[in-house]
Amino acid sequence: MRVGATFNVAFRALRRNKMRSVLTALGIIIGVGAVIAMVGIGNGAKSQVEQQIASLGQNIIIISSGSTTSSGIRTGWGGAGTLKIEDAEAIRREVAGVTAVSEEVISTTQVAAGNQNWFTRIYGESADYFDIRQWPLADGAPFTAQDVRSANKVCVIGQTTATQVFGNENPLGQILRVKNVPFTVTAILNPKGLSVQGVDQDDIVIMPYSSAMKRVVGGTTLRNINVQVADASQLGVAQQQIVDLLRQRHNIRAGRDDDFTVRNQQEIADAATATTDVMTGLLGAIAGVSLVVGGIGIMNIMLVSVTERTREIGTRMAVGARGRDILTQFLIEAISLSCVGGILGIIIGIAAAKTIAITRHWPALISPMSIFAAFAVSALVGIFFGFYPARKAAALDPIEALRYE
Amino acid sequence: MNNGAVVRLIDVRKTYRTGDVDVHAVRGVSLDIARGEFVALMGASGSGKSTLMNVLGCLDRPTSGQYFLDGNDVSSLDRDQLADIRNRKLGFVFQNFNLLPRTTARENVELPLLYGENRLTNAQLRERADRVLAAVGLQGREDHHPSQLSGGQQQRVAIARALINEPEVILADEPTGNLDSRTSIEIMSIFQQLNEQGITVVMVTHEPDIARYAKRNVMMRDGVVRDDFTVTERFEGTRELEQIRSTSDEAS
Ligand SMILES: Nc1ncnc2c1ncn2[C@@H]1O[C@H](COP(=O)(O)OP(=O)(O)OP(=O)(O)O)[C@@H](O)[C@H]1O
Ligand SMILES: [Mg+2]
Numbered sequence: 001m002r003v004g005a006t007f008n009v010a011f012r013a014l015r016r017n018k019m020r021s022v023l024t025a026l027g028i029i030i031g032v033g034a035v036i037a038m039v040g041i042g043n044g045a046k047s048q049v050e051q052q053i054a055s056l057g058q059n060i061i062i063i064s065s066g067s068t069t070s071s072g073i074r075t076g077w078g079g080a081g082t083l084k085i086e087d088a089e090a091i092r093r094e095v096a097g098v099t100a101v102s103e104e105v106i107s108t109t110q111v112a113a114g115n116q117n118w119f120t121r122i123y124g125e126s127a128d129y130f131d132i133r134q135w136p137l138a139d140g141a142p143f144t145a146q147d148v149r150s151a152n153k154v155c156v157i158g159q160t161t162a163t164q165v166f167g168n169e170n171p172l173g174q175i176l177r178v179k180n181v182p183f184t185v186t187a188i189l190n191p192k193g194l195s196v197q198g199v200d201q202d203d204i205v206i207m208p209y210s211s212a213m214k215r216v217v218g219g220t221t222l223r224n225i226n227v228q229v230a231d232a233s234q235l236g237v238a239q240q241q242i243v244d245l246l247r248q249r250h251n252i253r254a255g256r257d258d259d260f261t262v263r264n265q266q267e268i269a270d271a272a273t274a275t276t277d278v279m280t281g282l283l284g285a286i287a288g289v290s291l292v293v294g295g296i297g298i299m300n301i302m303l304v305s306v307t308e309r310t311r312e313i314g315t316r317m318a319v320g321a322r323g324r325d326i327l328t329q330f331l332i333e334a335i336s337l338s339c340v341g342g343i344l345g346i347i348i349g350i351a352a353a354k355t356i357a358i359t360r361h362w363p364a365l366i367s368p369m370s371i372f373a374a375f376a377v378s379a380l381v382g383i384f385f386g387f388y389p390a391r392k393a394a395a396l397d398p399i400e401a402l403r404y405e
Numbered sequence: 406m407n408n409g410a411v412v413r414l415i416d417v418r419k420t421y422r423t424g425d426v427d428v429h430a431v432r433g434v435s436l437d438i439a440r441g442e443f444v445a446l447m448g449a450s451g452s453g454k455s456t457l458m459n460v461l462g463c464l465d466r467p468t469s470g471q472y473f474l475d476g477n478d479v480s481s482l483d484r485d486q487l488a489d490i491r492n493r494k495l496g497f498v499f500q501n502f503n504l505l506p507r508t509t510a511r512e513n514v515e516l517p518l519l520y521g522e523n524r525l526t527n528a529q530l531r532e533r534a535d536r537v538l539a540a541v542g543l544q545g546r547e548d549h550h551p552s553q554l555s556g557g558q559q560q561r562v563a564i565a566r567a568l569i570n571e572p573e574v575i576l577a578d579e580p581t582g583n584l585d586s587r588t589s590i591e592i593m594s595i596f597q598q599l600n601e602q603g604i605t606v607v608m609v610t611h612e613p614d615i616a617r618y619a620k621r622n623v624m625m626r627d628g629v630v631r632d633d634f635t636v637t638e639r640f641e642g643t644r645e646l647e648q649i650r651s652t653s654d655e656a657s
Contacts, residue, residue, distance in 0.1 A: 005519040012508070012512070016507045312505055314503070315503045316516065317464075317491075318497050320491050320493070320517055320521065320570075321488060322484070322485045322489075322520070324485075325520055399464050402499070
């Protein structure tokens with residue numbers, strides 16, 4: 001039989017039962033749509049995470065107080081910090097390739113100006129911090145190394161803090177009271193938006209770490225030390241030197257764990273994207289299940305259709321249809337349902353991913369590969385779930401089929 | 406060869422196994438049907454007429470015996486080969502028409518062409534179907550669905566479908582079983598015209614009146630042929646129809 005004719009026959013049959021065809025395809029539409037949307041959102045989230053981590057700066061090594069176990073779980077948090085200002089200075093002095101170092105202390109506290117109160121995050125940093133983070137200023141000048149040495153009461157604030165505390169006023173040169181200590185605002189940062197965890201990165205006050213330690217946070221230890229090296233190829237060597245240096249400075253004997261954690265940007269990125277990879281996989285798997293359910297729907301309807309059209313099958317056989325012709329006809333019907341469902345599902349899935357992406361400020365990443373894969377899978381679902389009913393139809397005995405009521 | 410016999414049955418038997426009981430539906434039928442014959446197969450219910458027709462129609466294989474169609478032994482062919490024979494050499498007309506529902510008359514008639522060897526364009530399919538539909542008097546009804554046609558018209562569509570591949574033999578199992586007497590005569594008239602053009606017709610009927618439109622009657626009982634004779638006072642479809650028309654004219 002002619003292939004074109006088989007298609008014709010199959011399409012005529014589908015058109016005879018429009019509503020049923022649409023409902024059957026709906027299962028696949030939802031399944032494919034869900035897969036496309038979930039994978040698109042997952043990939044979008046992942047690229048967002050990567051972008052965020054890239055925005056930490058380039059060729060960054062972060063040394064944190066406290067140790068981590070081999071599985072990456074941080075221990076010893078909350079106790080006294082182990083990193084000292086002298087450690088940072090030693091790194092600046094002794095580790096090859098280091099171009100910038102920022103001592104970091106972090107705290108959250110109440111800030112105020114006039115009668116406006118605001119609860120925000122306080123970051124104590126060195127003057128190099130803005131270079132390391134590649135965080136430009138919207139207006140004003142950053143604090144200087146001199147400010148850091150003298151522990152001057154100056155600060156740089158983020159956009160959110162600026163609007164919350166100063167409203168429409170220009171904050172430059174104004175006094176911001178941090179724990180009732182008056183700080184002069186010297187600059188406003190460019191907005192950075194939400195972080196992956198949904199934290200508003202513009203809700204921040206950055207000041208010299210010396211001032212922060214003396215007047216806001218208290219204590220003598222650092223939370224982190226941010227180090228930047230000139231070139232990515234130096235990261236490994238620098239990281240190793242830092243570990244050796246700090247172990248020596250902290251008098252850690254061989255065989256004992258570090259009391260600090262050194263990670264480079266790539267490791268942070270890997271840890272973060274591993275989570276989104278798992279999430280993407282999980283969402284994709286759940287969506288895949290709905291695709292299987294859609295396939296079972298096709299099989300169910302095809303079985304009903306074969307039973308219902310037994311007489312038709314008998315008639316076709318009587319006028320010369322071979323088993324193979326009947327098999328192809330029903331298989332094409334099933335594949336048409338699943339492929340049309342697949343195409344509509346892809347369209348709806350892309351639309352859904354884009355909508356969610358826009359509302360969550362994520363990029364929606366829909367690769368041509370995932371579209372192709374979704375289409376191929378829906379065709380395979382049609383073949384897989386259509387085969388059994390089609391074979392059942394093809395194996396009918398013509399006389400029995402003609403006599404079927 | 407075969408002295409022009411288009412159908413030759415030699416000691417054909419068909420036994421159905423249902424559970425432990427064997428039903429001998431056809432028990433030794435030998436029959437020659439020459440090209441151009443018009444045979445009516447008669448007999449009581451359960452005498453094996455339909456079973457024999459299924460064998461003749463290559464829908465079923467005999468349990469034993471041989472069947473030569475057009476000189477070829479078809480009793481040992483496989484399913485696919487039988488399907489091809491049905492497509493090329495045979496045309497079926499059923500008691501219940503067996504048209505595809507929600508499908509136009511034209512598409513129903515095109516059906517056998519879809520399974521044929523010749524690759525025809527849609528225009529060729531359409532042209533051939535319309536020609537055969539016109540031949541059975543259904544001009545202008547090409548786009549109607551079976552539900553929009555009377556029983557007699559549906560049976561004409563079925564006849565057109567049987568004719569479209571120019572078969573050797575037309576097989577009809579009680580073609581008038583669902584029709585009133587006047588429509589039955591119309592269908593017989595069509596069969597007689599086709600037979601005149603040289604097509605062999607074999608039909609099953611219960612009605613002796615209908616059997617008299619054929620040239621030859623074969624009587625079956627209990628799975629064997631009991632009687633086989635040439636019809637002497639044959640009915641002529643066109644003449645009978647004229648007569649009915651004139652009597653109904655007188656009445657009005
Ligand atoms: N598929 C089958 N399985 C078992 N027995 C069958 C089958 N088909 C027919 N028979 C039996 O074979 C015998 C002949 O049946 P068949 O249908 O050929 O009779 P028939 O002459 O066509 O009767 P009718 O005039 O009522 O149509 C019957 O006894 C019937 O019960
Ligand atoms: Mg019968």
